[in-house]
Amino acid sequence: MPRLLPLLxxxxxxxxxxxxxxxxxxxxxxxxxxxxxxxLGSEFEARHGVPxxxxxxxxxxxxxxxxxxxxxxxxxxASALEVERLVEAGLVPASGVRELFGxxxxxxxxxxxxxxxxxxxxxxxxxxxxxxxxxxxxxxxRYARAWLVELGLWDELEQRTLAGMDVRAALAAVASGxxxxxxxxxxxxxxxxxxxxxxxxxxxxVRYAGGVLADSxxxxxxxQFLDLCSGADAEGRxxxxxxxxxxxxx
Amino acid sequence: MDELLTPLLTSLSVxxxxxxxxxxxxxxxxxxxxxxxxxxxxxxxxxxxxxxxxPAVAVGYCLxxxxxxxxxxxxxxxxxxxxxxVLAAAVMALPLVARxxxxxxxxxxxxxxxxxxxxGLSPSATLLRVTLxxxxxxxxxxxxxxxxxxxxxxxxxxxxxxLVPGETETLALAIFEDIQLGDERAALRLVLxxxxxxxxxxxxxxxxxxxxxxxxxxxx
Numbered sequence: 427m428p429r430l431l432p433l434l435x436x437x438x439x440x441x442x443x444x445x446x447x448x449x450x451x452x453x454x455x456x457x458x459x460x461x462x463x464x465x466l467g468s469e470f471e472a473r474h475g476v477p478x479x480x481x482x483x484x485x486x487x488x489x490x491x492x493x494x495x496x497x498x499x500x501x502x503x504a505s506a507l508e509v510e511r512l513v514e515a516g517l518v519p520a521s522g523v524r525e526l527f528g529x530x531x532x533x534x535x536x537x538x539x540x541x542x543x544x545x546x547x548x549x550x551x552x553x554x555x556x557x558x559x560x561x562x563x564x565x566x567x568r569y570a571r572a573w574l575v576e577l578g579l580w581d582e583l584e585q586r587t588l589a590g591m592d593v594r595a596a597l598a599a600v601a602s603g604x605x606x607x608x609x610x611x612x613x614x615x616x617x618x619x620x621x622x623x624x625x626x627x628x629x630x631x632v633r634y635a636g637g638v639l640a641d642s643x644x645x646x647x648x649x650q651f652l653d654l655c656s657g658a659d660a661e662g663r664x665x666x667x668x669x670x671x672x673x674x675x676x
Numbered sequence: 677m678d679e680l681l682t683p684l685l686t687s688l689s690v691x692x693x694x695x696x697x698x699x700x701x702x703x704x705x706x707x708x709x710x711x712x713x714x715x716x717x718x719x720x721x722x723x724x725x726x727x728x729x730x731p732a733v734a735v736g737y738c739l740x741x742x743x744x745x746x747x748x749x750x751x752x753x754x755x756x757x758x759x760x761x762v763l764a765a766a767v768m769a770l771p772l773v774a775r776x777x778x779x780x781x782x783x784x785x786x787x788x789x790x791x792x793x794x795x796g797l798s799p800s801a802t803l804l805r806v807t808l809x810x811x812x813x814x815x816x817x818x819x820x821x822x823x824x825x826x827x828x829x830x831x832x833x834x835x836x837x838x839l840v841p842g843e844t845e846t847l848a849l850a851i852f853e854d855i856q857l858g859d860e861r862a863a864l865r866l867v868l869x870x871x872x873x874x875x876x877x878x879x880x881x882x883x884x885x886x887x888x889x890x891x892x893x894x895x896x
Contacts, residue, residue, distance in 0.1 A: 490858055536745055555756055560839070563857045588756045589839040591856065599838065603745030604755025620746060 450479035451647055452497055454488040456504040456634065457592035458529065458566065458611050462669045463502075469661060470651055478651075484564040484592035492517060492639070499642040500651055502526065504565035504593075504611075506635040518637035522645075526655045528672035529632040530612040531569055533625035536603050546625040550579055550607060556586050557605035559593040566593035569630050570609035597621065613670040633674075680865055682842050683850035687873070690758070690846055691826035694765035695819055698773050702822065703815055705770075706777025707807075728771040732831025735767055739836045761837035761844040765826035773822035780814025781807065817884035824877035828870070847873070 451470075455463050460482045467478035481488060481496070485503035489511055492498050501518070503509055506525070512518040533546055550556065559567035567589065574580040590596030593610050600608035601620025608621070611632065615623050636655060638648040657663040657673045666673060708714075709721055727735050741747030743755050754760050784807050792806045793799070808815070830848040837844035839853055847870040854863035 484856070486858070487856060490856075538745065554753070555840075557756075560853070560856065563853075585842075587840070589853070599756060601746060602740060602743075602755060603749065603752030604743075604760075604836075604838075 448476045450477045451644065451651060452481070452499045453478050453502065453651070454481045454492055454496070454498045454500070455502045456485045456488070456565070457482050457594045458504060458614055459502060459634075460594070461617050462613070462666070462671065465665050465669070466651075466654055466662070469665060470654055473654075474647060474650065476647060482592075484559065486560075486563045486565075487592070498639055499644060499648045500636060500638055502634060502636040502652075502655065504529070504632065504634055505568065506633065507565070509635045509637040512637060512639075517640055519640055522638045522640075522649075524636050524652055524656060525674060526634045526636050526652065527657060527666055527674055529630075529634070529670075530672065531566075531573060531609055531627035531630040531632065532612045532615050532623045533627070534597070534600050534608045534610060534615050534621040534623055535606065536600055537620050537622050538603075539606065539622065547577060547579065549624065550574070550577075550583060553583070553586060553605075553607040555588055555599075555605040555607075556583055557588045557590060557596045557599040557608035557610075559596045559610075560589040560591065561587065564590070564592055565632075566596065566611055569632055573609070573627050573630055616670045634671075679850075679862060680869060683845055683847045683866065684869055684873075686761075686842065686844070687827055687846040687848070687870075690761045690765055690844075691823050691829075693762040694769055694826040694829075695773075695823040697762065697766040698770045698822055699819055702770050702773030702818065703777045705774040706779075706815075706818070707781050707803075709774065710778045710781035724771050724774045726771070727768055728775070732768060732829065733835060736764060736832035736835025739764060739767065739832060743836065755836055756838045756840060756844065758837075758843050761833055761846065764832040764836050765829045768829045768832055769822040769826040772825045773818050776818030776821055777811075777815055780811040780818060783814055784810045813884050817881045820877055820881040820884060824874055824881065827874060827877065 453463065460480070463478065463480055467480065471477045481491070485505065485508045489501065489503060489508035492501055492512060493515055501509060501512060506523070509518060509523050513520050513523060533549070558570045561567040561571040571580060574583060588599055588605050590599060593614055596608055597610045597614045597618055599605040601618055612623070612626065615621055636652045638645050638652065642648050654662045657666050663673060705724055709717070740755070743751045743760070745752050788810065789802050789806055792802045797805065828848060830852065833844070833846065834849060834852065839845050839849055845853070847866055851863050851866045851870065854860070854866065
């Protein structure tokens with residue numbers, strides 16, 4: 427045991443040393459925000475000296491995690507519904523909910539697929555397997571389903587739908603060639619090399635929303651992160667636009 | 677009741693097809709490992725056991741890479757169809773079938789095989805008329821356990837077959853979907869169904885296994 431003592435002391439010092447680094451801001455975010463928040467996170471750390479600890483997934487999943495007690499300071503989801511569920515549960519004050527930015531939906535096919543000169547309706551009707559985020563659970567899937575219902579194609583396509591856990595999973599299914607058509611966010615299609623955009627859905631009404639958790643120990647810092655996300659200043663706006671997200675109020 | 681019945685039937689037919697697919701190769705591998713010493717024996721043994729110990733989702737990744745456009749593109753059209761669900765379940769069930777089949781063959785006294793040979797039976801006739809009949813209960817148990825394993829498969833299936841109701845969505849995937857949707861009641865019904873089905877399969881395998889020991893005890 428005496429020989430182990432220096433080792434134990436060393437371990438203690440090593441653990442204590444970690445405390446000097448600032449605790450990261452815990453952000454639960456929609457899967458489509460992975461790349462955007464990596465960059466906004468570096469910008470945020472440069473300004474405030476606090477890094478982000480990102481947890482991403484389908485908006486429904488990350489909201490469920492917070493409802494189940496996962497520690498978080500901020501939740502950013504791809505629709506207001508998930509943040510409202512946290513408001514109902516008393517986890518986010520109603521005054522703390524904010525609309526942040528928008529996105530567009532696109533129809534994608536695998537990169538190597540032959541180009542076909544048809545309307546998007548014909549392309550969708552001929553699909554062997556249509557990849558979406560889950561059309562009832564995940565916002566990207568709900569938006570896509572609403573658009574397909576509007577086109578009058580949903581009843582016909584539902585049987586051939588592959589439901590992804592989140593929009594990135596839906597995108598990956600198209601990139602692997604397992605699904606021949608997919609409906610995903612424009613920003614995800616931009617970040618992938620395995621797919622080609624064949625149609626942009628006009629005015630899909632995609633709105634991201636954010637909220638600061640009521641039990642966050644650093645609500646001010648969390649609000650500053652949401653400010654950055656909402657494009658309150660030029661640097662934030664430039665990053666949002668570079669990733670293809672839509673600024674609100676334009 | 678469709679929400680319960682559809683995934684239940686999908687599970688049953690995927691697991692049955694997977695068991696049928698691995699029955700011959702699994703039993704053959706088990707026999708090879710039990711009765712033959714050849715160069716690379718340990719390597720084959722290790723490879724066969726691999727899916728038993730590495731995460732199922734890693735097996736899913738390998739299958740995705742083999743089949744999909746992002747990898748070897750052997751059959752991108754099979755991804756996210758019933759075929760992919762059967763393949764994933766079969767790959768995950770194979771090591772268990774081979775392992776149990778090996779034990780069944782090792783339980784057959786080699787002296788009986790030698791006796792049959794000395795009485796003039798050819799090697800293949802010895803296999804068909806002595807070894808296989810003596811190992812039959814253990815082999816049946818191996819197939820039932822393989823079926824149970826295929827029934828419970830999730831990790832590899834979710835990667836290559838995904839959530840397509842009525843086609844790839846087995847009990848395990850439907851439970852996962854209901855949890856994602858936050859529908860805990862629906863999830864509970866499916867969990868109970870899966871538990872009952874798996875319990876029945878394992879109990880059957882247990883009966884077959886104890887029967888095979890009985891056979892061995894009764895041998896002169």
